[in-house]
Amino acid sequence: MILETSVAIVGSGMGGATTAYGLAQAGIDCLVIERGDFVKKEDANWSAREIFINQRYKPNEKWIDHKGREFTPGVHYLVGGNTKVYGSSLPRFREQDFLETKHKEGISPAWPFSYADLEPYYCQAEQLYKVHGATGEDPTEPHRSQPFPYPALAHEKYISNLATKLTAAGVKPHSNAMGVDLKSDGKCIRCGTCDGFVCKLDAKSDAQTCALEPAIKTGKVKLETNLKVTKVVVKNGKVDHLLAQREGLEVKIVAKKYVLSLGAVNTAALLLRSGAVANSSGLLGKNFMMHNNAHIAAFNVKSKNDVIFQKTLSFSDWYFDGGSGYPLGAVQLIGKVQPIMMKSYATKVPLAILKFIADRSVEFVVMNEDLPDTSNRVEINSNGMIQIYRKAVNTSAHRELMQKTKKVLRKSGFQAIFVQPFDISMNSHQCGTSVAGHDPKLSVVDQYCRTHDVENLYLIDSGFFPSSAAMNPALTIAAQALRVVDKSGLKLFN
Numbered sequence: 001m002i003l004e005t006s007v008a009i010v011g012s013g014m015g016g017a018t019t020a021y022g023l024a025q026a027g028i029d030c031l032v033i034e035r036g037d038f039v040k041k042e043d044a045n046w047s048a049r050e051i052f053i054n055q056r057y058k059p060n061e062k063w064i065d066h067k068g069r070e071f072t073p074g075v076h077y078l079v080g081g082n083t084k085v086y087g088s089s090l091p092r093f094r095e096q097d098f099l100e101t102k103h104k105e106g107i108s109p110a111w112p113f114s115y116a117d118l119e120p121y122y123c124q125a126e127q128l129y130k131v132h133g134a135t136g137e138d139p140t141e142p143h144r145s146q147p148f149p150y151p152a153l154a155h156e157k158y159i160s161n162l163a164t165k166l167t168a169a170g171v172k173p174h175s176n177a178m179g180v181d182l183k184s185d186g187k188c189i190r191c192g193t194c195d196g197f198v199c200k201l202d203a204k205s206d207a208q209t210c211a212l213e214p215a216i217k218t219g220k221v222k223l224e225t226n227l228k229v230t231k232v233v234v235k236n237g238k239v240d241h242l243l244a245q246r247e248g249l250e251v252k253i254v255a256k257k258y259v260l261s262l263g264a265v266n267t268a269a270l271l272l273r274s275g276a277v278a279n280s281s282g283l284l285g286k287n288f289m290m291h292n293n294a295h296i297a298a299f300n301v302k303s304k305n306d307v308i309f310q311k312t313l314s315f316s317d318w319y320f321d322g323g324s325g326y327p328l329g330a331v332q333l334i335g336k337v338q339p340i341m342m343k344s345y346a347t348k349v350p351l352a353i354l355k356f357i358a359d360r361s362v363e364f365v366v367m368n369e370d371l372p373d374t375s376n377r378v379e380i381n382s383n384g385m386i387q388i389y390r391k392a393v394n395t396s397a398h399r400e401l402m403q404k405t406k407k408v409l410r411k412s413g414f415q416a417i418f419v420q421p422f423d424i425s426m427n428s429h430q431c432g433t434s435v436a437g438h439d440p441k442l443s444v445v446d447q448y449c450r451t452h453d454v455e456n457l458y459l460i461d462s463g464f465f466p467s468s469a470a471m472n473p474a475l476t477i478a479a480q481a482l483r484v485v486d487k488s489g490l491k492l493f494n
């Protein structure tokens, strides 16, 4: 079987779906090839046990860590990709994140374009993904040429009280930038099953709902599901075709231009498996990053947490400078953690005790920038499996952010803080495996995500990030996808 199109886009997550949306608006025919299927609307969408214990929406796939141990990766092979389960926290990176910055344990490199170059596309991406937010609260907020499309999500009473306590403890809590459909006629009901869950109501701003489906409605974009791309075939310096598999049958995909948006690890893995395509720099798969993150549960025996939609507040006071002249990161509320979700980490603690804790705790992610290091990398091992080598960099800055956060939380009345550090399996913020840059010797793609080596091949997912910043990545992926469509030759045909 042969499928033909103008632009073949592999992957329907944040990068792929947003690229398809941009191309559809420009009147370009494209085909999105997705290895996964549509997520069914079912009770399991909102079941913490199904998602966090039975891992219902995770693939039956193992990757290997640097010691040869198997782990289940933080990827979801679904229409919409990882955004089907993401937390929809959609902040912009800061101006400084695009510049070379000295960190405690090294340098965060400059990007080949500036915040100002991306800013108009951040505005478009915020419209597309219905971002709610507020200005004037966060001392680190970047310049914006347009206001947030929608006002910030109001805090529930418990969170307003928390904001008051945090302020008294010396930090400046601010509203989260969140992508949900909460406008007056919106579908969002502010339930407790958003972050980490699939939205049964299509009210979370995932890539399928906000970008792919509107793109398909234009008639310009077609979608093939359950079709896994296995090889990129290059002839005479150009991609000639892709090979893909569906239930044992081989499918050939022929296009004029090709976009790989499989997610940072899988895009690198596909190119490595295809004979190291676009790797004259030797950097394909290298500089793998995933943030230095930990979840914390702050526990106050005297105060019950009755919140439903918890993820409305952050504090970023030490984002640029933790007090010693180098950046630390951000502290952000996550969706309210249910006792059974704690069980996936605290496996030996009885559920009744976890319930006692969860009823009185509030949960955050403590997020630090990871720094690029070529020895942190994606490889294909001798059995054909994905192997990730990673030794976390900048961990002393993470420890410092954790200490400062704990101090503020203790001052805010919490008696205990439980910490769950992220391990290699929690790599959902993966990035950096096909870094963007001007110099083909020092980067895999140019500033518009076109590979330096193969003129009709673009890599549009979090792989292009030269640095990870200490902010959630998805809005930046979407903004760059829209910028690539607007500014590069991707939509131009002779």
Ligand SMILES: Cc1cc2nc3c(=O)[nH]c(=O)nc-3n(C[C@H](O)[C@H](O)[C@H](O)COP(=O)(O)OP(=O)(O)OC[C@H]3O[C@@H](n4cnc5c(N)ncnc54)[C@H](O)[C@@H]3O)c2cc1C
Binding pocket: 010, 011, 012, 013, 014, 015, 016, 033, 034, 035, 036, 074, 075, 076, 077, 078, 079, 080, 081, 082, 083, 085, 086, 087, 088, 089, 090, 195, 196, 227, 228, 229, 230, 261, 262, 263, 264, 266, 270, 428, 429, 430, 460, 461, 462, 463, 472, 473, 474, 475, 477
């Ligand atoms: C639980 C969770 C919570 C998160 N919360 C947030 C958040 O609040 N804010 C935020 O900014 N980010 C969040 N993230 C991260 C965010 O989802 C990712 O950064 C983003 O989705 C990455 O976009 P991408 O296009 O690089 O990859 P993805 O969105 O993962 O898309 C890759 C797509 O490629 C497909 N694919 C892979 N291999 C093949 C193949 N061989 N053939 C065909 N198709 C293929 C996959 O099935 C998938 O659909 C979260 C992630 C998770 C898992």
